[in-house]
Amino acid sequence: MTADPIFSPTVPARLRKTALIIGSGIGGLSLGIRLQSLGFDTTILERLDAPGGRAYQKRTEDGYVFDMGPTVLTVPHFIEELFALERDQAALTAPDFPPSTLSGERVKGGVSGGPRTSEYVQIVPILPFYRIYFDDGTYFDYDGDPERTREQIAELAPEDLDGYEAFNRDARAIFERGFLELGYTHFGDPATMLKVVPDLLQLDAVRTLFGFTSKYFQSDKLRQVFSFETLLIGGNPLSVPAIYAMIHFVEKTWGIHYALGGTGALVQGLVQKYGELGGQIRYGAGVEEILTRSGAGRLARPVAAGVRLASGEELQADIVASNGDWANTYLKRLPSPARRVNNDLRVRAAAQSMSLLVIYFGFRAEGYAPLDLRHHNIILGPRYEELLGEIFSGGVLGEDFSQYLHLPTLTDPTLAPAGHHAAYTLIPVPNKAGKGGGLDWEEEGPALVRRVLDFLEQRGYIPHLAERLTHLEWITPDYFEQTLDSHVGNAFGPEPKLVQSAFFRPHNRSEDVTGLYMVGASAQPGGGTPSVMMSAKMTARLIAEDFGIHPEVVEGVPAGYPLE
Template sequence: MTRMQNSVPTRPKKAIIIGAGFGGLSLGIRLQSLGVDTLIVERLDGPGGRGYQLRTPDGYVFDMGPTVITVPHFIEELFALERGLPNLDGADFPPEVRNATRVTGGESGGPRTREYVKLVPILPFYRIVFDDGTFFDYDGDPENTRRQISELAPQDLAGYERFHADAQAIFERGFLDLGYTHFGDVASMLRVLPDLLRLDAVRTLFSFTSKYFQSDKMRQVFSFETLLVGGNPLSVPAIYAMIHFVEKTWGIHYALGGTGALVRAFEQKFRELGGEIRYGAGVEEIIVTDEWGQAPSLTRSRVARGVVLEGGERIPADLVVSNGDWANTYLKRVPKSARLVNSDLRVKAARQSMSLLVIYFGFRDGGSPLNLRHHNILLGPRYEALLREIFGQKVLGHDFSQYLHIPTLTDPSLAPPGHHAAYTLLPVPNNASGLDWNVEGPQLVERVYAYLDERGIIPHLRSRLTHSEFITPDYFAGTLDSYLGNAFGPEPVLIQSAFFRPHNRSEDVKNLYLVGAGAQPGGGTPSVMMSAKMTARLIAEDFGL
């Protein structure tokens, strides 16, 4: 390492963001609006990261990752930014946002969003199909919810009213009031702990839900959503009950052309603000120098000063932000001698989220309408036992549950005429399991196709298939450089939430920051966009912007 004497912090001229995922692009837009020239370096050949979009030679378009878009206000805010208008102050949820009427038809994006991408509402949010063939169409409408509960589990109607009220209280405090809080020290955590205890938001989500619902079906309906952000309902804190209200308040939306269309729109906005992106530019190392502070303290700090690309090219910068995997950012790219808090021991001891097997497939239209919706949750015969196998025992069970996404029910442009594009996602153990996915992957894919076909979910699917490919935890570990092939960063259990989740400002290296699912507040597209604003605020504070 080099040593510099009496370095004086100055306004940053250049920032480097590692990774062009949702977090990297969102932060890049914000840094450009702050007047900081920003370069995003991405090891893939296009934007998106986990939200990469796959286009096949036979005419299919598949979003490889996130498909559920919520809180369109966050998207509108990014598209409204301009150079010199950073929008980091003021209310994060002004009255017009808090009191917004959920859009249920037509176009749902704001006026600036419409200049870049077309968002439309999706109803119902999910069709939740139980193993006995019954289903629950969740659309956030209390009356429709009550009607379906009365049909499937009438004993839980009173419990739903109590759950609704208590989940709303958690949403208002945990999301609207504290959503943008960066827990950088213990005191910030202690200040909110009494409220979380009062709201009973620290017990596990499934335990919390079970207080209100006697029916296994209703317990599943109101707890499954954390699986879409990498959390086990049996172990995440009940503060995640707020997801129910986030969806209910602002709805679920779809970007015509797929989530990839929103990713490309963010890339366009970033470039319009003067940002630069380099693809095929994987980072080998974050340059860390040993520097002395200004007199009279003369304290020594490790400072991020740029990156070294995999080909050996060195790119200097005044600050570096990683939108990559938290664990591998520190284990692979920050010198071991510069890491005290994020040591090998601490990083390797953290609980990583589960991984995924995702099958991308195209099939011919069978003539009769599919009895499915845009978003479908297909629950197997077991719930709690299956979750314990995936997260705890890290084994593959004899059954499975899955999230089946059929966007061509909304947007036929993603497939050739007369065809559907779909993906189905299965939570599976991460690579701490030691499973050989070259063997297990193809076998599980065949089991899934048989299930969808023989159960009549998609009748005669195997004879109608025209395209099929899949990814396993090895894709997350290799292509996405994710530690142990995790799909969502550190698992969002209580001891890895808020202050205990990786900090957006590095505790070890000055001018090094994190953004995205691995940092605060956590996984999911709205949280990642919130993470970008939180990190931008820290940078603005540190550099006096």
């Protein structure tokens, strides 16, 4: 049996295949654009009142604009590829990785992202990528420039210059194999995983990232500089595999970028593109249940048939894709008999990423000295390994903390009233599993907020903050659990440690229900804005294969896949 030729725009609408996507995060929007380009009629169902999911953008009555979630954009050609898609131009086999935009030099300014991107959103490079502050007041500006990096290492820990050269060499090898060659590999079976294990072992990419970094650097500060980045995708440097050293080279190769107007402007651009391709979005449309029907044959898996909304309305579709939390997609939206692989035992046993307390605040700039801060600031506390242990396994709040302070109005003053700054600071905290479930965030949240703001003022990061403050609000693990429907309040999906990476991470094609797919931070390859865009391309490829429309597969569908 061959698939209907849905790739052709001449096929009547009644014959086109339909898709429902749960969630309008960046992963869901990216998949929606790709499915529309493949010829599906796609509807995205969003439980909130606006798009974005974790990348939701909030506008306040007093004139501030806050990105609620991701703020770091890398690999801008991923964005360009989405905006360049047209109906019946799925780009599933297009070149994935163009040459570096840096060409050995730092991105010095201007607009990046490609000509089609500029039709929807303006993306500009940020330098330095991060300013990393240590507890003793010193700092390290990471901007991807090898010479500037060497100069700072010579000042901070000259004994580690040779170690940096070795780290740079070996991290590049991991990047070339793990990202450039394997970036779009979907590890859907053990054989695919086993093929790459020898290479990963040879590259020493399976030891922990912190252990890998510690081989090259004697300085605790440099060990932190070259391992902290996985915290921005929910990974503990003490437990994620060293393959994540590739992040260093992803940033170094294509730079760090910012969407003028905030990440919410990128989300709106994706919404616009999706609409131009004919896609639909429904807001306030929370999904209560994924509907299934029996497959052909006594031992056949159930088949996705649509969804039931919280309102009771039922929607039918040929496929369903979830951009929501993996654990809650299976635990809350599918009955136990339909979940032989992703059963209660497996899902509840999976380690989830840490949660966050994020403080959104506005303050006066006029009348005060300019801030000695950068767009992206990492402020490390006095402890590193011990604090990570508390966050990821201890379930307790220590007396100290580390934070990521985002100050976008240094680049884009439009996010705040004239003469003011808009900022957010993000503090990793335990999720609500285990001991973390005993934390009362209605009590702990305000107390931690006060400690963090006092710290920023007393340590001189934002002098006189208390008297300058004009807007203050925050979110806690309760927000992730209740508003974003994340299991135990996780902020990034399953924790990306070794035993939950590649084949061991949730699969983008469900093993339990035919026609059900996952996309986004919970699925392969993992969290982070570029990864969820990669996830969307992976999932679109799997769907295309299943419907016989991928240019590189034999037309037809897998045995037992009903297309009536």
